[in-house]
Amino acid sequence: MNIVIREVNINDAYALSDIYKYYVDNFPYSFEYVAPSFQSLSLKVLRKPKTLQK
DSSP, X not given: OOOOOOOOOGGGHHHHHHHHHHHHHHXXXXXXXXXXXXXXXXXXXXXXXXXXXX
């Protein structure tokens, strides 16, 4: 099995919001009580910092 790590992009926002919502709703591993909306998570993806150097 090969694992590929890449930068997040806007096309990932919907899947990420579904995954994150599951964990916010079902586990105490987040500081959030309500999962952010798809729109809110999309804005975070668009504003992601470019801090990693290659």
